[in-house]
Amino acid sequence: MNTDSSPIGVFDSGMGGLTVLRALRNQLPGESFLYLGDTARLPYGTKSSTTVQRYALQAARILVDRGVKALVVACNTASAVALASLQQQFAPLPVLGVVEPGAQVAAATCRGRILVLATESTVSGGAYQRRLLTLRPDLRVFARPCPLLVALAEEGRHQGPLVTLALQQYLQGYADLRRPGEPRSGERGSVSGSFDTLLLGCTHFPVFRDALREVLDETENPEVALVDSAETTARALADQLSSGNLAAASADIEPTLALMATDGIDRFRRVGGYFLGERLSAVELVDL
Numbered sequence: 001m002n003t004d005s006s007p008i009g010v011f012d013s014g015m016g017g018l019t020v021l022r023a024l025r026n027q028l029p030g031e032s033f034l035y036l037g038d039t040a041r042l043p044y045g046t047k048s049s050t051t052v053q054r055y056a057l058q059a060a061r062i063l064v065d066r067g068v069k070a071l072v073v074a075c076n077t078a079s080a081v082a083l084a085s086l087q088q089q090f091a092p093l094p095v096l097g098v099v100e101p102g103a104q105v106a107a108a109t110c111r112g113r114i115l116v117l118a119t120e121s122t123v124s125g126g127a128y129q130r131r132l133l134t135l136r137p138d139l140r141v142f143a144r145p146c147p148l149l150v151a152l153a154e155e156g157r158h159q160g161p162l163v164t165l166a167l168q169q170y171l172q173g174y175a176d177l178r179r180p181g182e183p184r185s186g187e188r189g190s191v192s193g194s195f196d197t198l199l200l201g202c203t204h205f206p207v208f209r210d211a212l213r214e215v216l217d218e219t220e221n222p223e224v225a226l227v228d229s230a231e232t233t234a235r236a237l238a239d240q241l242s243s244g245n246l247a248a249a250s251a252d253i254e255p256t257l258a259l260m261a262t263d264g265i266d267r268f269r270r271v272g273g274y275f276l277g278e279r280l281s282a283v284e285l286v287d288l
Contacts, residue, residue, distance in 0.1 A: 004245075004248050005248060006069035007033055007258070008028075008031055009063030011060060011071075012203060013055075013078070016150070016203035016205075017037065019074075020074035020098060022275070028241070030248040032256040033257050034063055035259050037262070038288065039154075044075060044121065045120050046120050047121060057085070057089065068093075070240065072096050074203055075098070075203060076229075079098050079127075080121070081127075094240050094244060101233045104232065107136045109225050110225075111197070113195040113197070117143075117146050119147060120145040126143075132199075148166050148170075171216075197224065197225045198212065198216075260283065261283055265285050
């Protein structure tokens with residue numbers, strides 16, 4: 001029987017979900033958390049929907065068996081293809097994903113044209129595109145798969161020439177990447193139209209915020225709003241805990257944080273600290 005002092009479970013395909021965990025802890029400082037990164041099978045974004053659903057169920061089961069009182073699917077790919085099955089499997093346990101909160105913020109922010117950067121599975125599945133157009137039928141929605149960004153993030157590369165080049169390539173065709181005063185020529189002139197909102201549809205991508213801003217600010221693009229779902233997911237979870245009488249109530253109980261990974265725990269400790277914003281210590285190795 002879960003109590004208000006039970007931890008909240010969070011899982012992702014790797015370390016990207018630590019950006020969501022960071023927002024959750026900021027929003028809910030009195031809560032305990034149990035995080036699982038499935039680093040042995042990263043990335044989920046290039047896998048089939050059937051495979052992602054199986055992986056997500058296995059990861060969720062580990063957390064549920066350890067007595068979590070709520071579950072956050074801190075992976076856009078898993079949220080897009082497996083959230084409904086997880087909610088059905090573990091009902092009445094609250095199970096939240098990151099797609100819906102991110103889409104709501106982006107739809108409310110966007111002035112007309114939005115670009116979604118995500119993994120291959122998230123883009124091809126169309127979860128963000130469908131939800132954004134349901135919320136705002138007037139929007140022009142574009143989506144671009146960015147598989148290299150996941151690998152760069154997991155290696156701890158968030159700035160530098162390689163990151164800049166990758167971002168420029170992924171934005172090419174969706175934004176005018178000319179320097180001010182530079183004439184149009186060749187492929188650089190084939191712009192499908194500038195966008196005013198950039199939705200980071202993968203929890204690994206917030207680490208590229210500064211690099212993205214540099215790429216966009218140094219060109220002739222208008223001011224672009226960068227949106228990710230972490231903070232909105234945290235607010236949605238806070239509301240659900242409160243309405244379900246599951247919020248931690250005792251100030252006498254010190255909140256805890258436990259981290260698990262399915263492979264590479266030394267690298268998880270080393271690189272994961274950047275995602276979470278603090279040095280990581282103990283990481284438990286688990287087998288799914």
